[in-house]
Amino acid sequence: MSAHVPVMTAEALEFLQPERGGVFVDCTVGLGGHSRALLDRGASRVIGIDRDLDALAHARVTLAPWGAKAELVHSDYRAIDSVLDGLDIALVDGALADLGVSSMQFDEPGRGFSFQRDEPLDMRMDRSSGETAAQLIATAGEQELADTIYAYGEERFSRRIARRIVEARREAPIDTTLKLATIVRRAVPTRGYQRIDPATRTFQALRIWVNRELEGLDAFLGAMAKRLRAGARLVVITFHSLEDRIVKHTLRALEKSGDAAVKILTKKPLVPGESEIALNPRARSAKLRAAEKLA
Numbered sequence: 001m002s003a004h005v006p007v008m009t010a011e012a013l014e015f016l017q018p019e020r021g022g023v024f025v026d027c028t029v030g031l032g033g034h035s036r037a038l039l040d041r042g043a044s045r046v047i048g049i050d051r052d053l054d055a056l057a058h059a060r061v062t063l064a065p066w067g068a069k070a071e072l073v074h075s076d077y078r079a080i081d082s083v084l085d086g087l088d089i090a091l092v093d094g095a096l097a098d099l100g101v102s103s104m105q106f107d108e109p110g111r112g113f114s115f116q117r118d119e120p121l122d123m124r125m126d127r128s129s130g131e132t133a134a135q136l137i138a139t140a141g142e143q144e145l146a147d148t149i150y151a152y153g154e155e156r157f158s159r160r161i162a163r164r165i166v167e168a169r170r171e172a173p174i175d176t177t178l179k180l181a182t183i184v185r186r187a188v189p190t191r192g193y194q195r196i197d198p199a200t201r202t203f204q205a206l207r208i209w210v211n212r213e214l215e216g217l218d219a220f221l222g223a224m225a226k227r228l229r230a231g232a233r234l235v236v237i238t239f240h241s242l243e244d245r246i247v248k249h250t251l252r253a254l255e256k257s258g259d260a261a262v263k264i265l266t267k268k269p270l271v272p273g274e275s276e277i278a279l280n281p282r283a284r285s286a287k288l289r290a291a292e293k294l295a
C-alpha cells in the first residue's frame with residue numbers, strides 16, 4: 001500500500017484546536033492520518049466516518065493506540081445526523097471533512113479509479129452498494145454521458161467522447177479502465193504536447209458521478225454546522241473547483257442564515273505551501289476553508 005500523507009494537517013489543527021480537548025468528527029477518516037493528528041494533539045475522542053470499508057480497516061490499525069477514544073463508523077457523511085444520534089452525541093467540538101479519494105483508493109489495485117493499470121471499471125468508494133462505473137456506462141444515454149463528462153470533468157470534448165462510448169459499447173462491454181481510457185484517448189483530438197493524459201478528465205467525471213460526490217454536499221455542511229457547539233469549527237478540504245465552489249457558497253449562505261449560523265474564518269481558501277506540495281503531490285490542488293459556529 002502506498003502511504004497516504006494527510007493534506008494541510010498543520011492548517012487544519014490550527015483551526016480545530018484539539019489541544020482544548022473535546023469530541024471531534026472526522027467525516028472522511030480515510031487511513032486515519034488527520035484523526036491520528038487530532039488525537040496526538042489532545043482530542044478526547046474522535047468519531048471517524050468513511051464509506052469505504054478498506055479505508056476503515058487501515059484507519060483501525062492507525063488509530064489502535066488510542067483504543068476507545070477513536071470510534072470508527074461505516075457510513076456516508078451525508079448521514080451525519082444519524083451517525084451522531086446513534087452515538088448519543090448532540091454537539092461536537094470540531095469537524096473535519098477532507099473530500100475526494102484517498103491515495104489508497106487511487107493506488108490500490110482493483111478499485112478501478114486509475115487508468116495506470118488495466119482493471120475492472122468499478123470506481124465505487126463504497127463497494128457494498130451502488131452501481132459501478134462499468135454499469136453506469138453500459139446503461140446511460142448518450143446525452144447523459146455527455147452532460148456528466150462535461151459538468152464533472154469540465155471536458156470540452158464531452159460529446160465526442162460520449163458518442164464514441166456509445167459506439168464502442170455496441171461492440172463489447174466497456175468494463176475495464178484500459179478499454180475506457182483507450183476510447184477516450186481516441187475520441188479527443190491530440191494537438192502537440194499534452195500536459196495531462198486526455199482520459200484524466202473523463203475519469204474524474206465518472207468517479208464523481210459513480211459516488212455522487214457533489215450531491216448533498218451543501219445539505220451535509222448545513223447539518224454538520226447544526227451539530228457544532230458554539231465556538232466549534234468546521235474545516236473542509238477540497239480537491240477540485242466544483243467542490244470548492246459548493247463549499248464556498250454553502251458557507252456563505254450559512255453565514256447569513258439565522259439557524260446554524262457560522263462565521264467564515266477563511267476569506268480566501270488556504271492552499272498548501274510549496275514544500276508540502278513537493279513532498280505530497282496529492283496536496284497540489286487542495287483548498288481549505290474553515291468556519292466557526294456562532295453562539
Ligand code: SAH
Nearest residue numbers: 006028030031032033034051052076077102
Ligand atoms: N483525511 C484522511 C484521508 C481522506 S481521503 C487521512 O488523513 O487519511 C477521503 C476519504 O473520504 C476516502 O477514504 C473516501 O472513502 C471518503 N469519502 C468520500 N466521500 C465520502 C462520503 N460521502 N461519506 C463518507 N466517506 C467519504
